[in-house]
Amino acid sequence: MAQEHKQPRKSTEAEESVEETTAVEGGVAERKEKLDEDIDAILDEIDDVLEVNAEDFVKSFIQKGGQ
């Protein structure tokens, strides 16, 4: 169920020992770095499937009101 509760970790021993000693902001910075790495890979994937002409696509998405 919880497939993705935590970001996948590829931490080295050095990182782990640093983690022990750094304060909260160190942890946040590290988490952000991991997140950025991850996100870059995700964005590459998403780039591949995004509709080509964003402006045309957005303009032509016209709906009638419903409930």
Next chain:
Amino acid sequence: MTVRRIMGTETEFGISVVGQPHANPMVASTRLVNAYASAELHVRRARWDFEEESPLRDARGFDLAREAADPSQLTDEDLGLANVILTNGARLYVDHAHPEYSSPEVTNPLDAVLWDKAGEQVALDACRFASVTGEPDIVLYKNNTDNKGASYGAHENYLMKRSTPFGDIVRHLIPFFVSRQVVCGAGRVGIGQDGREHGFQIAQRSDFFEVEVGLETTLKRPIINTRDEPHADPEKSRRLHVIIGDANLSEISTYLKVGTTALVLDMIENGYLTTELTVANSVASLRAVSHDPTLTHLLEREGGKTLTAVQLQWEYLHLAAAYVADRYGADVDPQTADVLARWESVLTRLERDPFECATELDWVAKLRLLESYRERDGLDWDDAKLHLIDLQYADLRPEKGLYHRLLRLGRMERLLDDGAVTAAMHEPPDDTRAYFRGRCLEKYPDSVAAASWDSVIFDLPGHDSLQRVPTIDPLRGSKAHVGELIDRSDTALALFSALTR
């Protein structure tokens, strides 16, 4: 058993004909529903039975005159628009200018998620079936606005006791609905009904609500909708028709949306909510909460006290937890305990850093994606690419939809597996009258002339007139009641004879 009650969801899908932005959406929606019916329902198509529908009945106790109603409020006249009943007990039809899937009646939030997700797959199959005819492709979106002023709904239905004063429902639910979007909003790029202001907001629907209470669903939308068609014994029950929610892709968003709402309804029904939770200017507050993804907007209470939407959600959660502990103690059912635990976990993390919920909640998942694009490509909120990402998040196609891409990449948590969802496209829930409806359509399709939430109408040999079997009690007609009987009845006539013996 507090999250358990009769409930169901309805989704109006955004529809687009590839390459034809001005295509008639009613024609396209009809094509979809008909394509699904021809491919899946090989025999006689049962009509929808409108006898028990009364969309102008108002929960406050009066009927709106038909002449005074906006034409869009008249949903009970069979306009010749496509309309089919599925073997899973759901209804697939054309509502206004959108294809709509109404889930079968279920008894708990997890089943609500299951048959809601099954509806997405039904809708996707309808697109696939419609695309083989040589006509242009049709694509569906599970969202609620085109960002040009139009909105379409994703409704929830909850059966409630008739004896609960409607004023209590109004008083205690409005603050809940103002705040619950921080959990179950679907996220939106654009502020205002036509999206003219640039920026991100938490919910798709919030800018489209204009009054606190009312019967309308297509104009002057009310936070509390008073449509009162119980599709059950009206002496005992009312159906609470909730129109304020967003269409969710994330299973956990939908689960918490219906699960937490069911908990609050249980407290209201049992007179447990006596605390005054009202916030000032609810309509304006609803929008202000949606417009603030930092979750710091302060709602005002009488007497000048202020609190955030998350804090207001905490108040409901604390009351619900105390209520469940008081009523059930250690005997609490697992799903109620799970809803409470997830609700608490999500609120804790939303308060700390909303991005901690990026794998669970639609609006956070969408915002994280958008912010990543903004950072990488230096985009402002008016950039078409960000609007595209918002729309494409809701594309139902697994190869194109961004929710589906995130899911495939392991970036969204799930509650269900694909096998269960596929099965629920065709199989009804076991524990409501949807079981009887679905099984009859599956086993005796040639003999079912029409059906609705509260009836199945048979066309039987040897009977001159159609034979209507009422299913007025949502909890009867379950597998336990009629499973064996249907199993051993080879024909509808045999079933009918056994039922009326």
